[in-house]
Amino acid sequence: xxxxxxxxxxxxxxxxxxxxxxxxxxxxxxxxxxxxxxxxxxxxxxxxxxxxxxxxxxxxxxxxxxxxxxxxxxxxxxxxxxxxxxxxxxxxxxxxxxxxxxxxxxxxxxxxxxxxxxxxxxxxxxxxxxxxxxxxxxxxxxxxxxxxxxxxxxxxxxxxxxxxxxxxxxxxxxxxxxxxxxxxxxxxxxxxxxxxxxxxxxxxxxxxxxxxxxxxxxxxxxxxxxxxxxxxxxxxxxxxxxxxxxxxxxxxxxxxxxxxxxxxxxxxxxxxxxxxxxxxxxxxxxxxxxxxxxxxxxxxxxxxxxxxxxxxxxxxxxxxxxxxxxxxxxxxxxxxxxxxxxxxxxxxxxxxxxxxxxxxxxxxxxxxxxxxxxxxxxxxxxxxxxxxxxxxxxxxxxxxxxxxxxxxxxxxxxxxxxxxxxxxxxxxxxxxxxxxxxxxxxxxxxxxxxxxxxxxxxxxxxxxxxxxxxxxxxxxxxxxxxxxxxxxxxxxxxxxxxxxxxxxxxxxxxxxxxxxxxxxxxxxxxxxxxxxxxxxxxxxxxxxxxxxxxxxxxxxxxxxxxxxxxxxxxxxxxxxxxxxxxxxxxxxxxxxxxxxxxxxxxxxxxxxxxxxxxxxxxxxxxxxxxxxxxxxxxxxxxxxxxxxxxx
Numbered sequence: 001x002x003x004x005x006x007x008x009x010x011x012x013x014x015x016x017x018x019x020x021x022x023x024x025x026x027x028x029x030x031x032x033x034x035x036x037x038x039x040x041x042x043x044x045x046x047x048x049x050x051x052x053x054x055x056x057x058x059x060x061x062x063x064x065x066x067x068x069x070x071x072x073x074x075x076x077x078x079x080x081x082x083x084x085x086x087x088x089x090x091x092x093x094x095x096x097x098x099x100x101x102x103x104x105x106x107x108x109x110x111x112x113x114x115x116x117x118x119x120x121x122x123x124x125x126x127x128x129x130x131x132x133x134x135x136x137x138x139x140x141x142x143x144x145x146x147x148x149x150x151x152x153x154x155x156x157x158x159x160x161x162x163x164x165x166x167x168x169x170x171x172x173x174x175x176x177x178x179x180x181x182x183x184x185x186x187x188x189x190x191x192x193x194x195x196x197x198x199x200x201x202x203x204x205x206x207x208x209x210x211x212x213x214x215x216x217x218x219x220x221x222x223x224x225x226x227x228x229x230x231x232x233x234x235x236x237x238x239x240x241x242x243x244x245x246x247x248x249x250x251x252x253x254x255x256x257x258x259x260x261x262x263x264x265x266x267x268x269x270x271x272x273x274x275x276x277x278x279x280x281x282x283x284x285x286x287x288x289x290x291x292x293x294x295x296x297x298x299x300x301x302x303x304x305x306x307x308x309x310x311x312x313x314x315x316x317x318x319x320x321x322x323x324x325x326x327x328x329x330x331x332x333x334x335x336x337x338x339x340x341x342x343x344x345x346x347x348x349x350x351x352x353x354x355x356x357x358x359x360x361x362x363x364x365x366x367x368x369x370x371x372x373x374x375x376x377x378x379x380x381x382x383x384x385x386x387x388x389x390x391x392x393x394x395x396x397x398x399x400x401x402x403x404x405x406x407x408x409x410x411x412x413x414x415x416x417x418x419x420x421x422x423x424x425x426x427x428x429x430x431x432x433x434x435x436x437x438x439x440x441x442x443x444x445x446x447x448x449x450x451x452x453x454x455x456x457x458x459x460x461x462x463x464x465x466x467x468x469x470x471x472x473x474x475x476x477x478x479x480x481x482x483x484x485x486x487x488x489x490x491x492x493x494x495x496x497x498x499x500x501x502x503x504x505x506x507x508x509x510x511x512x513x514x515x516x517x518x519x520x521x522x523x524x525x526x527x528x529x530x531x532x533x534x535x536x537x538x539x540x541x542x543x544x545x546x547x548x549x550x551x552x553x554x555x556x557x558x559x560x561x562x563x564x565x566x567x568x569x570x571x572x573x574x575x576x577x578x579x580x581x582x583x584x585x586x587x588x589x590x591x592x593x594x595x596x597x598x599x600x601x602x603x604x605x606x607x608x609x610x611x612x613x614x615x616x617x618x619x620x621x622x623x624x625x626x627x628x629x630x631x632x633x634x635x636x637x638x639x640x641x642x643x644x645x646x647x
Contacts, residue, residue: 009567011043011058011577014242017095018222020229021242023578025058025092032574034607035597037158037275042077043574046611047097048253050264050299051120052207056099058574060090062114064207066122067256067265071151071277071323072163078145079206081112081128084138094578096249097225108132108194118221118228120257123170123207125218130202132194140190142204144171146181151277152323155602158275167208174203174215225249230295232623234640236555239564244623244642246563247616250579251288252296254613255303260325262363263306264299270581270612271605278328280320282310283405286340287537288613291620293344293351294629295644301354304344305362308378313370315378315385317341327365333421334403335390336429338382342440345379349443350631358443380448383440386433387455395476396462397425404429404475405489405537415477425476427466431493434460439631456497463490463499470511472499486528488516492541495548505549512542513553521569522576522593523560525586533583533596536561536618544625554626555639561619569593580615581605 012025029041044063047054055063055076062079066072081101086108090101098115111129128140150163162183171186172178179186190202203215232244255264266285267273279285285307292300310327311317317337318327349355358376373381393399402417403409404426410417415424437456441449466473466480472494474482482490491512495505516524516532523539526532539561546554559565566576566584570593575581581595582605597604605612624630627640 008571009577010571011574015093017093017100019226020096020222021246022093022095025094027058029057029059030572030574034604036599036602036604036607044610045094045099045578046250046254046269047094047099047116048255049097049116049118049121050252050255051122051257052116052124053254053256054097054099054114054116054124056094056114058092060092060099060101062099062124064124065274066167066208067267067273067279068122068259069165070163070325071273071279073147073149073151074167074169074207075144075146076149078143079114080141080143081110081126082141082143083108083110083130084141085136086110086138096229096246097221097253107134108136108138115218115221116253117217118224121207121213121217122210123205123213125213125215125221126204126206127215127218128202128204129199130192130194131199132196134194134196136192136194138192138194140192140202141187142171142173142190142206143185143187144169144206145185146183148183150323151274153328154275154277169207170209171206172204174205174213180209228296231643232641234555234623236639237559237562239559239562240623240640243562243564243619246578247620248291248295250611250616251292251613251620252299254288254611254616255299258306258325261306261309261365263302263304263309265306266299266303266613268582268613270610271603271608272612274611275608276603277323278320279325280328281332281334281407282307282317282319282337283334283340284613286337286344287621288617289344290347291617291624293348294624294642297348297352297354300344300348301357304341304348305360305375308341308375308382309363310365311378311382312368313364313373313381314389315381315383316389317382327367332403332407333401334405334407335399335401335426336404336432338386338390339429339432339436341382342379342386343436345375346436346439346443347631350439355443376443376445379440380444383444383448383452387451393423393425393476395425396458397427397476398429398433398459400424400426400429400475405432409475413475413477413481415481420477423477427463427473427475427482428487428490428493430459431463431472431490431497431499434463434497434499435493442632460497460499463494463497466490466494467500467504471508485530486511486515488512488524488526488528488532488542489538492538492545495545496541502549505545509546509550509553517557517560520586521560521565522584522586523557526583531586531588533585535583536580536614537582540618540622540625543622544630547626547628551626551639558619558622558626561622566593575609576615579610580612581609582612582614 053065064074166182229245268284289303361372364370437452441452474487515528
């Protein structure tokens, strides 16, 4: 388990617990600046199952988040356990689905583990083990504060809005006292007779009651967790041994059963959900689910079905769902979203052979009052929307609408917004489509497949024509965009789609190495010479493309993406220790290693800079691509292993 960055974090060090990767937190809360909110001291990590999220603080307190019917906090910064006479501070250990607090003095040791049980249980299981050197008769008190809070499109001060229908929350000693409330304090006391040198165990449950519980859930959950998490090792990246199973647990723990649309959400999280209150963009759950295809394929399919259900019968996917799970289309109208659904559908079938999944019915959002259609038909309609409604511009590239992958691409282009929306074209989306559409064609009906391949061939040639001698242009407005600046987003897709010839690809990767990657400990910047941020989503594609032509560079870029690299470069910043945002600011920034903020708009990733699923899904997918795991490719590359634990 020893890696060269294990001991550099100011917050603690990696270890093992229950034969799983874990992090021993040795530092208490430290003040940091959310920028749009007052300075904070709460540092958290999100742990979960397929229904509930445990938000564990590094002072031993907890929050509970549930996205079953809306974006909702059930409890925040609470969950105290007191043993009369024991006042020692707690030692905190974070596991993949649990947090453990240990308190000890000369007479007593108390170890309290709060666990998200495997599966879809909407509650936490709490195990308290008490060992005493002497005979004692203390009182054990478990206390939680229930404050349910809806979060929906809050771009400014938090509103503290109560959900329209609050859930009944229970705290119980299993086999003993039970209390419940929709709002307020829940307390359960247990009087103990401690026998010297023996351990007394007391069990509690906190959350939404869905029926009786057996304490065997605890050991069964840990066993199932060990069995389901993938394992990895690499001679190029020893961090993989720790980080691959850790990222897998963080990714799957963010899933939640969707009570409105069915399937599972895989919300991007971070500031987008927990501070600002929306699930978006639609492309994000789709790309988060891509690595799941290889170790939890049922969840990947469930996320694909759920995200397709966001859409309308003409194949349009809304940019996001608000905190009440209603389509949110007022801000962005991106042109890339259908491509991600086509990609995930094709990758799922390619990896699993589950063609039958395409025949199973999937609903549409209730707002459309439309009958369900098969998953395959959903994807066909999305292809038609991409071709017929997004369409191509005058130069034959995919239209940009008001955004492509980059939500602020039009602003950063410097071209008049209205003109760009009407006439702008995205070389990025042309390059991405040139790779995605032939992959989608493998699962499409014959006529659709032929059309998809023909369009991909045309787009590939058009992207090839955008080579300016140093890199590929980014877009077209009133003229070419990206002749004088390297926009990283398009470059890997030009390589992956085959628009770049082999020698050209190698030259391009050398240029990226000398510009975007130079002096950046966390990976390639998204722009050069204007220093852009470091985005997980884009650097995943860079690693994938580099793996084909410069494997040493690819492995080095993956290592820069790791939690270990962030801790080595920025040991005093909590985000990046166990989880992260969607992007990091580059070393030239006045806040290197932190993340972006737009205070004038009331929005900031820095306001909640952890639990963004890009920081977990993209290292997983990039690692798989390093090993040659991708649709239609059966060979494996040297330098690492991946054991998915799929039955």
